[in-house]
Amino acid sequence: MAGARVVVDHVSRAYGRALVLDDVSFAVEPGELVALTGPSGSGKTTLLQLIGSLDRPTRGSIHVDDVSVAELSHPVGFRRATVGFVFQLHYLLPALSAQQNVELPLVAARMPRRERAERAAELLAEVDLADRARALPADLSGGERQRVAIARALAGHPRLILADEPTGSLDSTASRKVWELLRSVRLRRGTTVLIASHDATLVEHADRAVHLVDGRIVPPVERQLAPGRVA
Ligand SMILES: Nc1ncnc2c1ncn2[C@@H]1O[C@H](COP(=O)(O)OP(=O)(O)OP(=O)(O)O)[C@@H](O)[C@H]1O
Ligand SMILES: [Mg+2]
Secondary structure (H helix, E strand, O other): OOOOOEEEEEEEEEEOOEEEEEEEEEEEOOOOEEEEEOOOOOOHHHHHHHHOOOOOOOEEEEEEOOEEHHHOOOHHHHHHHHEEEEOOOOOOOOOOOHHHHHHHHHHHOOOOHHHHHHHHHHHHHHOOOHHHOOOOHHHOOHHHHHHHHHHHHHOOOOOEEEEEOOOOOOOHHHHHHHHHHHHHHHHHHOOEEEEEOOOOOOHHHOOEEEEEEOOEEEOHHHHHHOOOOOO
16 A cells, blocks of 8 residues: 655644744655654644644645645544554553554454454564563563554554654664664555654654754755754
């Protein structure tokens, strides 16, 4: 299944008087892996939430393929069919095993129990955790939990993965593994992947970076000229 194309067109988001995103425009091509970088508070999470239809822009439009995301009256169906979210805090349910956590979206999609279990086992194998299927989140390492969260995000065959600081709480080895996993998902499935990240050493795994400062996109050329700032 091909990845989704994302077009963000003159998008602004204000909270009261604070303009958190200011006239942001960019496009992500199907199957691209793009790092969304920028200092804390620059608007990365806000932008991912707008693209994933968890929030609406104050101005401008967002398209994911031919869907005008901000105009959806029932975004849940769109999210389920198209988007896989991975958050900094993995949001796994603590009382459920790794396998049961991965099965959750399949329960929501009313997949029969046997098929669900098989599919979840395949997904866990895909993130190299076949042997940890029965473990509870508390008994997994941070990196393992994040990989379970990625397996869960993949369960619905999303054409777009939105990952918000998926390696924010991990050491460099575990972070690298998560990035490599997202890269391999992109390669094998053609999924479009957008990752918000502070980690300048990892964004080189991306096809390119979109850099936000104070809610605006900073062009690469200015970035190179800015002294002391790592893109
Ligand atoms: N619901 C809200 N109400 C008011 N202000 C908000 C709200 N959500 C975010 N903001 C503000 O918008 C700005 C951008 O926040 P956002 O979470 O998008 O930044 P970020 O780039 O993801 O930062 P970080 O790297 O720390 O995660 C911040 O100044 C934040 O305080
Ligand atoms: Mg954030």
